Amino acid sequence: MGIEAPEVITTRTLFRPTAAALGPALSPDEYEHEFLQAIAEAVRSFRTPDEPLPDVVLADQAKARRYFAIDGMTHSFFAKVFPSCLMNVAAKCPYQDVRREIIEDCYCEEITDPDARDMCHVEVLYYDAGLLGLPREEVEAFEPSPILMTCVHTLDNLTKTLPWEGGYAATGGLEALQVAIARGYLAREEYFGAYRQEDIERICGLPEGSLMNQRLHAMKDQLHGGGALSILRKYVTTRESQEMTFWAVKLSRQIRVITQREQRRLARAAIGLPADALIVT
Numbered sequence: 001m002g003i004e005a006p007e008v009i010t011t012r013t014l015f016r017p018t019a020a021a022l023g024p025a026l027s028p029d030e031y032e033h034e035f036l037q038a039i040a041e042a043v044r045s046f047r048t049p050d051e052p053l054p055d056v057v058l059a060d061q062a063k064a065r066r067y068f069a070i071d072g073m074t075h076s077f078f079a080k081v082f083p084s085c086l087m088n089v090a091a092k093c094p095y096q097d098v099r100r101e102i103i104e105d106c107y108c109e110e111i112t113d114p115d116a117r118d119m120c121h122v123e124v125l126y127y128d129a130g131l132l133g134l135p136r137e138e139v140e141a142f143e144p145s146p147i148l149m150t151c152v153h154t155l156d157n158l159t160k161t162l163p164w165e166g167g168y169a170a171t172g173g174l175e176a177l178q179v180a181i182a183r184g185y186l187a188r189e190e191y192f193g194a195y196r197q198e199d200i201e202r203i204c205g206l207p208e209g210s211l212m213n214q215r216l217h218a219m220k221d222q223l224h225g226g227g228a229l230s231i232l233r234k235y236v237t238t239r240e241s242q243e244m245t246f247w248a249v250k251l252s253r254q255i256r257v258i259t260q261r262e263q264r265r266l267a268r269a270a271i272g273l274p275a276d277a278l279i280v281t
């Protein structure tokens, strides 16, 4: 007689709580702390390389402009799909206050944002790319690389397959990165790297304050991410669902680190720097 095969083979394709590891439910304050901690841990465990650009780029304004324009342009694919992911969550959620929060976020992302001169957030990326010399037609024609497709569709899949709380942690939880930064859970440079918007303007010879996207999101993601956090702390009250949301926000943040590396790789390739593989540290 051979060893009897188990009747059911399970996989770890999605979060499954380990019963033994589950303690009592965390209080809302403890939950919020752990959630922000999870974001910081995800960034640190899967660190974005923070290589300074070579002098040959820093000394050549045309090259530098193209590098930062392509970096921004390739981010537009994520920015276009992100509201759909949020809407997947809203479609599943029975609570009106949650759906309102999500719709308000999507309104800025998709329709108009008074804090962005009434542009929606994808338009803001197009605007910045234009300032850096990238024509709108080139931005529109951009085809996402396989890595960008894989990462963004994984995020989309999480919002379709997880309960709404997990899906919201994976999406609205991404915006809470700026809350984690504002509250000192991690330093801005740990995720965004060396070049702040004002550095990019200086390197590229643009007037200070002309680029919009980074500054807008430093503020707006605190608002949207803070809204998501207040919803999650209200509704995610069992230990199992709390652990699921920590798992979801960690995974989605790590996926964003991969997309960010891929954006930089594509930007490097666009100006002729060596860029033949996904940068992994």
Ligand SMILES: [Fe+2]
Pocket: 105, 106, 108, 109, 175, 220, 221, 224
């Ligand atoms: Fe947002």
Ligand SMILES: [Fe+2]
Pocket: 108, 109, 121, 217, 220
């Ligand atoms: Fe946005």
